Amino acid sequence: MSDRWNLGLTHYSRRNYYAARDLWELESKEVLHYRDACRVANGLAAAAQQIYGPTAARIHLERAYALSQRTEVDTSLRAKLLNNIGVMLCSLGHVKDGVQFCRAAFTMIDPNLPSESFYTLNGLLYTLNCADAYQEVWELRNEFEKLSEKVSNPQLTAQFSPYFYVNVSVAAERLGQYNEALGYAIMSCGGMKTSPNIVYVVELLLLQNRIEEAMEYISYIYHLCFDVTGYRELNVVARALEVLGRLADISGNQTLSKRAIEKAEMYFGQLGKWDDWLKMRDYQFGRTSYPIASEVLRVNDFYAFLDDLTLIDGMKLMFPDLFRMSQLATDLGIRVYQNLNVIEDDAVLRNMYMAGRLAYIGLNSVAVSESDAKDVLRSDVRSLEMTDYGLRLLESYPHTRSSRALVEGARSVKTLRENSCEMRLAAQCLGIAFQYVEKVELHHLSHDQAIQAMGTHNQYQPDGEVFTAFLANMTLDGVGKPT
Amino acid sequence: MFDPHQSAPFLLKVLTIVSEALKSQRFTIDYHYNKSLRNLQMMFSENHFLVMIGSRDELNSEERLWGWERGNGVSTITSDDVIHWLEQERKRLARDVHDGPAQALTNASMRLEIMKKLLENQQIEYCVNEIDRLQAILRTSINDVRRLIFDLRPSLLENGLRDAVYLYGERFSQAYGIQVLVHGEWEGIHFPHAVEVALFRVFQEILSNVYKHANAKVVRVNLSVDDSVSRLVVMDDGDGFESELNSVTSFGLRGMKERMSLVGGSLNVESRLGQGTLVIAEVPVS
Numbered sequence: 001m002s003d004r005w006n007l008g009l010t011h012y013s014r015r016n017y018y019a020a021r022d023l024w025e026l027e028s029k030e031v032l033h034y035r036d037a038c039r040v041a042n043g044l045a046a047a048a049q050q051i052y053g054p055t056a057a058r059i060h061l062e063r064a065y066a067l068s069q070r071t072e073v074d075t076s077l078r079a080k081l082l083n084n085i086g087v088m089l090c091s092l093g094h095v096k097d098g099v100q101f102c103r104a105a106f107t108m109i110d111p112n113l114p115s116e117s118f119y120t121l122n123g124l125l126y127t128l129n130c131a132d133a134y135q136e137v138w139e140l141r142n143e144f145e146k147l148s149e150k151v152s153n154p155q156l157t158a159q160f161s162p163y164f165y166v167n168v169s170v171a172a173e174r175l176g177q178y179n180e181a182l183g184y185a186i187m188s189c190g191g192m193k194t195s196p197n198i199v200y201v202v203e204l205l206l207l208q209n210r211i212e213e214a215m216e217y218i219s220y221i222y223h224l225c226f227d228v229t230g231y232r233e234l235n236v237v238a239r240a241l242e243v244l245g246r247l248a249d250i251s252g253n254q255t256l257s258k259r260a261i262e263k264a265e266m267y268f269g270q271l272g273k274w275d276d277w278l279k280m281r282d283y284q285f286g287r288t289s290y291p292i293a294s295e296v297l298r299v300n301d302f303y304a305f306l307d308d309l310t311l312i313d314g315m316k317l318m319f320p321d322l323f324r325m326s327q328l329a330t331d332l333g334i335r336v337y338q339n340l341n342v343i344e345d346d347a348v349l350r351n352m353y354m355a356g357r358l359a360y361i362g363l364n365s366v367a368v369s370e371s372d373a374k375d376v377l378r379s380d381v382r383s384l385e386m387t388d389y390g391l392r393l394l395e396s397y398p399h400t401r402s403s404r405a406l407v408e409g410a411r412s413v414k415t416l417r418e419n420s421c422e423m424r425l426a427a428q429c430l431g432i433a434f435q436y437v438e439k440v441e442l443h444h445l446s447h448d449q450a451i452q453a454m455g456t457h458n459q460y461q462p463d464g465e466v467f468t469a470f471l472a473n474m475t476l477d478g479v480g481k482p483t
Numbered sequence: 484m485f486d487p488h489q490s491a492p493f494l495l496k497v498l499t500i501v502s503e504a505l506k507s508q509r510f511t512i513d514y515h516y517n518k519s520l521r522n523l524q525m526m527f528s529e530n531h532f533l534v535m536i537g538s539r540d541e542l543n544s545e546e547r548l549w550g551w552e553r554g555n556g557v558s559t560i561t562s563d564d565v566i567h568w569l570e571q572e573r574k575r576l577a578r579d580v581h582d583g584p585a586q587a588l589t590n591a592s593m594r595l596e597i598m599k600k601l602l603e604n605q606q607i608e609y610c611v612n613e614i615d616r617l618q619a620i621l622r623t624s625i626n627d628v629r630r631l632i633f634d635l636r637p638s639l640l641e642n643g644l645r646d647a648v649y650l651y652g653e654r655f656s657q658a659y660g661i662q663v664l665v666h667g668e669w670e671g672i673h674f675p676h677a678v679e680v681a682l683f684r685v686f687q688e689i690l691s692n693v694y695k696h697a698n699a700k701v702v703r704v705n706l707s708v709d710d711s712v713s714r715l716v717v718m719d720d721g722d723g724f725e726s727e728l729n730s731v732t733s734f735g736l737r738g739m740k741e742r743m744s745l746v747g748g749s750l751n752v753e754s755r756l757g758q759g760t761l762v763i764a765e766v767p768v769s
Binding site for chain 2: 093262266269270272274277278294295299300303307310311313314317392393395396397398399
């Protein structure tokens with residue numbers, strides 16, 4: 001494959017998905033061999049998945065699949081492709097087809113290719129769980145160890161094991177084997193209490209009435225709740241709500257519990273996870289009682305989290321595309337901030353996540369449709385007005401006080417009133433990230449064009465060190481030369 | 484700048500509220516618009532209660548008002564006060580709408596999405612159940628909207644003022660980690676609607692001040708009634724303050740005093756630096 005393909009891979013690995021997309025789109029116009037075209041289409045699907053979601057990825061995957069039928073594509077690539085198609089189909093609700101593709105991928109792969117084997121095994125287990133084929137998943141529970149014996153690289157095993165073990169855990173739980181399920185859930189966390197899979201561990205502890213042990217994980221659940229990754233994985237958010245809702249119910253706070261369980265129910269329904277949806281829909285309150293102090297349950301954080309979700313749900317409903325953009329921009333803003341080598345303060349990061357999610361909340365007041373909203377964001381004047389409306393709304397939510405300053409500062413550096421150095425930098429990191437994403441998505445610039453435009457005439461005018469950190473993240477040479 | 488021609492609807496509302504509050508008492512209202520000072524002065528002659536509406540700077544420059552010395556039962560409402568109150572009410576209303584009908588409608592939309600998926604998966608029975616649930620949710624939302632439009636009554640007051648104080652105190656405690664201990668009862672007391680809202684809003688404002696300024700750990704609230712007066716007493720163990728006319732804190736307290744006086748009640752504040760703050764809101768027993 002060409003240098004351009006490899007450059008795209010480097011950008012992809014650094015989560016510069018727009019840059020990877022641009023490079024591979026150019027590549028797709030110039031590749032000569034169907035095999036390479038198939039690989040590029042698969043890459044474009046991966047980038048599209050990250051930027052736009054599974055529906056956009058589907059177009060590229062279908063093209064890749066068609067290409068793979070027309071030529072001798074190596075088995076490894078074909079298996080990966082089938083696996084990707086299977087997982088994508090499952091996430092779009094076509095579960096039976098998804099299982100079929102993933103099963104074909106798994107049986108096709110040479111077990112002596114460990115990376116591809118792990119990859120397709122995980123895809124198969126995921127789709128089997130979606131299809132409620134829990135017994136079949138359970139019967140495959142030893143496959144990972146068998147494959148691991150052939151691998152000398154522990155990092156490779158560690159990369160794939162969380163997905164494997166969490167899928168086996170889910171299957172075991174559905175089959176009523178709670179102890180085994182808990183064991184696999186713990187293994188899926190890889191010893192890290194900050195793993196998103198913590199939610200499965202806590203759920204299983206609660207199902208077994210091991211409430212004291214479940215309570216030890218509360219702070220980690222909240223860490224997950226306020227982490228942007230947690231929100232992008234709606235399944236994780238739903239489970240976090242479920243476990244927090246159960247704990248609130250156990251402690252006697254049924255008002256809080258009902259709010260959380262109802263939200264969890266809706267999120268599971270949106271994901272098509274019907275078993276979980278039914279569990280939440282039919283949840284019976286007040287069956288178990290245990291004294292949990294308000295400060296242990298962190299009730300104020302709980303309310304803040306629920307209020308956040310209320311605001312985000314409304315935003316996501318009205319402007320789904322713009323919400324997706326705001327998530328990408330927030331991810332980027334966090335990475336730029338981390339590039340600045342400041343001491344990472346959890347409170348600043350949490351405020352950045354929150355501000356990023358709510359940056360466009362004012363659109364509810366100034367736009368009636370998504371196309372209208374995009375016009376607002378394209379206008380410097382109207383986007384400032386949008387921010388003002390958003391801030392007015394957020395004033396009704398005291399817990400957003402710190403992140404409001406970031407929301408305002410991210411739109412206009414001149415309004416930055418924060419005296420803390422970390423918050424000023426955080427606001428600028430978000431601002432520059434939003435500026436970049438808006439240039440690419442709303443003004444239809446390529447990655448390179450956006451970087452160049454921001455370098456030559458930057459209305460936002462961030463501090464020099466912020467722009468340098470931004471370039472270090474976005475370009476391979478760190479100075480903004482076109483890739 | 485105060486302009487009565489543009490503020491006529493507002494004036495009418497003020498007169499209506501005051502009239503309702505004082506309707507059991509005989510009084511006459513006289514008013515005078517001072518063109519040079521551009522403020523409106525209203526006097527309730529029976530109770531020697533003077534209300535002035537205008538900009539703060541202009542009112543502060545007046546030493547004698549219709550022969551009344553400042554401080555002798557003279558109350559002033561500035562246009563800045565009015566704007567502040569309106570803004571506070573707007574925020575509360577925005578929150579009520581956002582937490583109530585807006586959230587319910589968002590949830591309704593999400594449920595419709597779920598129903599669509601259920602239908603795509605041939606889960607007809609579940610879908611029918613979901614429709615029933617959605618209807619119930621929407622009925623509740625319609626009631627919530629009606630309540631907000633016609634009543635503007637805090638939802639917590641549905642079960643009466645006493646329960647509202649207890650519940651709000653608990654919620655505040657949980658939200659901000661400041662213990663709120665509520666004791667006492669208002670046995671056999673039925674407060675008129677305007678009085679309930681005024682007392683509740685004052686209570687909310689007091690707790691808001693505690694959160695913003697007091698640095699307190701505990702707030703004690705006592706509800707009591709004797710022959711002539713129902714009393715809400717709030718005491719915190721915070722930093723206290725020195726009362727100054729133009730401080731932000733006294734600004735909020737002035738608004739609370741006005742709110743109480745409009746319903747025939749009173750509000751007194753005692754505070755010293757380092758010794759916490761005591762607020763007593765009283766209304767006559769009707």
